[in-house]
Amino acid sequence: MNIRIPRGTQDILPGKVEQWQYIEEKARDLCRRYNYKEIRTPVFEQTELFQRGVGDTTDIVQKEMYTFEDRGGRSLTLRPEGTASVARSYVENKMHGEAQQPTKLFYIGPMFRYERPQSGRMRQFVQFGVEAIGSADPAVDAEVIALAMDYYSELGLKGLKLVINSLGDKESRDAHRQALIDHFQPRINEFCSDCQERLEKNPLRILDCKKDADHELMKTAPSILDYLNEESSAYFEKVKFLLDQMGVSYEVDPALVRGLDYYNNTAFEIMIEGKGFGAITTLSGGGRYNGLVEELGGPESPGIGFALSLERLLMALEAQEINLEIKESIDCYLVAMGEKAKDKAAVLLYELRKEGLTADKDYIDRKPKGQFKSADRLKARYTAILGENELEAEKINVKHMETGEQKEIALSDFITYMKENMEESI
Template sequence: MSMKLPRGTQDILPGNSEKWQYIEENLKDLCNRYNYKEIRTPLFEHTELFQRGVGDTTDIVQKEMYTFEDRGGRSLTLRPEGTASVVRSFVENKLFGLPNQPTKLFYIGPMFRYERPQQGRTRQFVQFGIEALGSADPGVDAEVLALAMSAYQEFGLKSLKLVINSLGDTESRESHRQALVNHFDPHREELCADCQVRLDKNPLRVLDCKKDRNHPAMATAPSILEHLNEYSRNYFEQVKANLDTMGINYVVDKNLVRGLDYYNHTAFEIMSDAEGFGAITTLSGGGRYNGLVEEIGGPETPGIGFALSIERLLMALEAEGIELPLDDALDCYFIAIGEEAEKQALKLTYELRKSGIQVDKDYMQRKMKAQFKAADRYNAKYVLILGENELAEQKINVKNMDTGDQVQIAFENITEHMKKELAGGE
């Protein structure tokens, strides 16, 4: 029997995992500057959380969730997205009662969706996202949009387009909902089976259909912007004004609705215009979800957030030819010749590592020449050489692999010497 990788998943191997680490650490640093704190939620939740939180008319709930029954007969689902879990934790742990509001959170972790695997879209993928809960200030919307754009720009990406729209408040959405029903009802039989159901349950989702996107009725569908009440119009204008103040470019797309049921007011996507990026240009998206906290059992609490796929971020970097500034050089490689030298090298390697210095050594019983070749493959900055003569003198030959310079350092001084050298000789 052949054991192979499950379809739609990937192994992230050394040489590639360093890119992920670099991206994740920089995203965490970005969140720290915006004062967002990390939250970690379970990989699976009760299925009802996603049915209520994400929406039972979405493709995610209807077609893409990995749902199973545990031994106690409970229906559980591997999380397909992060917001519902974060909001559940926000409610369950009463974070709304903390004195510092809004509650600003970020997460990084795997999500699971059963969909057709393709470039940049896998069944297990890693998502980074933020959620700001507790404020209905348009300034928070602008902050989230700014953070989202920075999440790409700080890695050097330039071919970006921010697309925004307003989905309005409950009153505006109801007015738009009725207008959509009136518009699409004469074409009901021409729409796909999913849209025929959506037309009754959530007609806004019809605008997001991939099958019917080229139907003539789509081009003439009533815009939500035509049905915004005064409050919703003013809210959207303030969001745009804040973006203008920060100098963040954007495009208003009246047909942008996003794929989840819980959005209202601000909705947005960030797209890549890079040549060769692929047919699916969306990098990330998000929006405001006033009402979601109440749906999950909490008090009335406004919220807004966004999420991005690390896989698609890596694709965008590749499309623009951007190399991440990774430092893959090894600090030190220890070469020891002889049984007694090996014992001393083991002791000194342990001491160097405890002091915070990155060290490796030979475990293949290779000759000195082969060990030097190994040091080159590891791109070692320094090679520490210990043979019979050095052992007798209680000293180590330290070779700078960049300059070729060599010095002898006493055993008891090697840790401080290497610290100084690696710090630039200061």
């Protein structure tokens, strides 16, 4: 083997893929109830979409994008996240003109970021995300947050922590930003080099810094919540009120900053506590992006959404030893002896499958004992035995694997018999 899987990617093999199918189906089912429709956009877009949508100064755009030139000289990028694409599609397909607003969409698909892989961080990973575009009602914020929390809790995850914050509207943010700069500027040389850079780029991030967490200026730093203007403040209050009413508990963290430029007002993250995660604690993140659609050339269309990583979800489920209900048995395994019986078995298999049963047989000339072993391994509920004797008598032996009970029935009744048996046992 000299050709290997690219760094930061994975093969999802049988045995594991069922878990993926399960959680994806759960996501679709949940979205159906919340009335969000699935959207599928391409995995690559014009590079400019992300530069403008996600923001030129973000880490994602500056150092994590899979960007390439196609044969026509166009710069394309493997999508690092889903919101920009959905917003682009919203504009391009003129969804703002549809009668029903907000437009409520969800997606499940691979995203790509060029990073050093580690636990819970892959170069290709799968996000389940939701976007509601076309309404600035705080009830939509609450709905989206509730949807995300519901998803986890319905899968049985414990120890979740919802953290919310308001980044305010543009006016509030600008005022706060200036306050932060004024606060740190005089003594910025006492901070780490990262923070010194952050002062200009994104002073909010200084508050996130672990190295300088104990610095006295950190404790006295101006909070965004004190700089929210009346409108933003009322908005945030309403979101919190609705969450309270719905019984969704949360924690307000004024230091919660999201990494993408397009966020304003509501921002939230869902974290998980406990072991099995290494450094990763964020399961999901989202927020409101009222200017994004306009930035991409559409009409003013406020939106909100979140995205969560299915890899991290599966890690969390595993860490908490939560078993998903996955059917791994097959209905019937055919054991055949002798060439004629094998031929007949092939035909019977075809008929069983046409009737909706999951069925299989041996294809590598194993002896009966080996065939039974296969049946056992495949967790067959029934085994049907067909040999020269049975064939001659036009019978077939059907064995219930769990009880060991075996019954001889007419070959002509076999399919019907199996079908009825399955229906009964469901």
